[in-house]
Amino acid sequence: MVEGNTKPNPTFVSKSPAAVSVERPGGLTGVYTVNFDRNVSACAYSVTPVDVVTMVSADTAKFTEGNPNGVSIQVNEWADTGEPPLRDTQFSIAVFC
Numbered sequence: 001m002v003e004g005n006t007k008p009n010p011t012f013v014s015k016s017p018a019a020v021s022v023e024r025p026g027g028l029t030g031v032y033t034v035n036f037d038r039n040v041s042a043c044a045y046s047v048t049p050v051d052v053v054t055m056v057s058a059d060t061a062k063f064t065e066g067n068p069n070g071v072s073i074q075v076n077e078w079a080d081t082g083e084p085p086l087r088d089t090q091f092s093i094a095v096f097c
Contacts (some may be wrong), residue, residue: 001050004032004075004088013090020069030075030086033064034093041068043097049075050090058091071095 001013002022010022010032021035040063047058055078064070075091076084 001090001092002032002034003090004030005090010088018095019093025072028086029088032073032075033067033070034073035067035070036095037069039068040071040095040097043095045071046094046096047073048092050092056087056089061093 001015002010003013004010008024008027010024012019012022018036018038019034020037023033025031025033045061047061049056049058056075057078058073058075061071061073064072071093073091073093075087075089077087078084
């Protein structure tokens, strides 16, 4: 589980030994890369935001270009108006290879 609200860098709340680091590329709100100790580029990913009060979703979960050990995640908060804003939040990630 990743705590995305910590600044300047997100941290792990809990993790498996395969998860080695989490970062916020370019310091962007709601954008994360979770790095693993192996190539995960051909795996499936499931990302679940912990926030159940507001409409928060993980809209992008894919391997990181140029880094086959990383998964890129983008978290949005859905509102009734316009483009959903990116949001820092806690989330869990599961990787299936």
